[in-house]
Amino acid sequence: GEVLPGEPSDSGPEQGAVLGVVGVTRDDVLNVRARPGVDQDIVTTLSPTFDAVVAAGNARLVDGGVWYEVEVEGDTGWVSSRFVAHLGATTDVTAAVVAALGARPSAETVVALGEIVAGARSSDEPPSRITRTTVPEVDDDTGRVVYDVVGLGDDSVLGERLAVIAATDPSGDGFTVMAVEATAFCARGLGGEGLCL
Incomplete structure (x- = not known):
């Protein structure tokens, strides 16, 4: 498979866990990116109260931040762990x-x-x-x-x-x-x- 940025992290949610978007202001969105990292292509965007982010079971540490692989309404991508949590x-x-x-x-x-x-x-x-x-x-x-x-x-x-x-x-x-x-x-x-x- 392709080589992803960063290194594996074992701090992520388990596969199938459902997460919600947290800490995003009303006029902003959470970007789901093709690969872990703030400079990667955006696959889709999530509203501040979106609550159906499904963890894919993978997490990576990139530039000091942890990213989770997720599935959202048929799209797969990566989100910053700072903006999702179990509700x-x-x-x-x-x-x-x-x-x-x-x-x-x-x-x-x-x-x-x-x-x-x-x-x-x-x-x-x-x-x-x-x-x-x-x-x-x-x-x-x-x-x-x-x-x-x-x-x-x-x-x-x-x-x-x-x-x-x-x-x-x-x-x-x-x-x-x-x-x-x-x-x-x-x-x-x-x-x-x-x-x-």
Whole structure:
């Protein structure tokens, strides 16, 4: 077969594991490349919330970064391991967010509110990568926005996707958090009930 860039890595997901795209901003895409490496040809692109990336069982270390071979809707290619994870269980973390902030947070916009929540769920050491993965949805009395927090200094839990559900303040000015749901990003795979291994 052809000689691929880099060297083999045994850190990748097993063949058949289903991964989701993580940590990609709402107006960007994840490139699936013909070979591992940032300068390789693009085979296809994936949206920030695409969740049907199937691992082919191969991983390679190229220029200090690990790449996974994947299959996506009939295409085979390689993605940077920084932008995919096993999507674990979704849990309600509203109480934890309120406790961390000392009160139920409010902000002028849903986006600003999401940033406050993501900040409360992120780590300083190492600094988490925070990305907004959806355009905010706002109707008369509620709003919703999704943020990804990647990099929590934990070798099991890579991060989480935070769906922030907000209510407009009765005064009509600004938004207050109603609920926060966190979907775990797992590094090594899923155990029972969607918990990270």
